[in-house]
Amino acid sequence: MGRAETFTAGRAETFRALHQRRLPEDPLILPGPWDAASARVFVDAGFPALATPSAGIAASLGYEDGATPADEMFAAVARIVRAVDVPVSADVEDGYGLAPKELVERLLETGAVGCNLEDSHQDVLKDPARHSDWLAEVRAVAGDGLFLNARIDTFACGVADPDRAVERAALYVAAGADCVYPIGAPADVLPLLRSGIEGPVNVYAEPDGLSAREWGERGATRITYGPRLQRAAAAALREIAERLR
16 A cells, blocks of 8 residues: 555544544534635634535536536545545545446545445436445445445435335445435434434535534434535625625
8 A cells, every 4th residue: 555545544544433423412514615715614614524515516617517527526626635634525426437446546546535426327216236236346445445425315316215215225334335325315204214224324404404413313423515505605706796796
């Protein structure tokens, strides 16, 4: 293992430790930077780690969500990682069609300590058994060098039955996922999901919605905001621009 990989692996362990033994009233909050400047703002505010949103980065680069070329996404993540001294996890959508070995190598090259991996493509759910096999390959290649956050897209794709999310979570945890992310799960369903899922659970929150404590008491281990912080910043900038005009 090279010096850079050893450094990244150490940060991955630091990041993994942040998810352990969280009290219900104290879930891990991971703001989503879309560029180096926003990353520095979040670190200066005292957050111990960050998680990039693919949609926020897409907007910052002038792309629609889901349309960012892989090379540009990895380059953007690398710029964010270089700008801060805390662990950064990267949203790399559904892996851009890359084989597990290449995906892991490219993530490690950016300096990211973890990643989100979706189980849908263009709003169509993937077969959970095949996806779990693919996640297991990613884990085998990455070892402990990456924190794998397995996104579960059942709710986002219109499947409201929480049992379907729990079934996928079990497969992904068995494949080696460190955390599962049932994006779009309603707050009142989260306690049911929590009771059926082993390990950390990520929720997708509104900046002005439930408090971190309220999410934690429902079962959230960690909280992310996707592109919502970038969109809030863009709205604030739009107001300034209108005043200037």
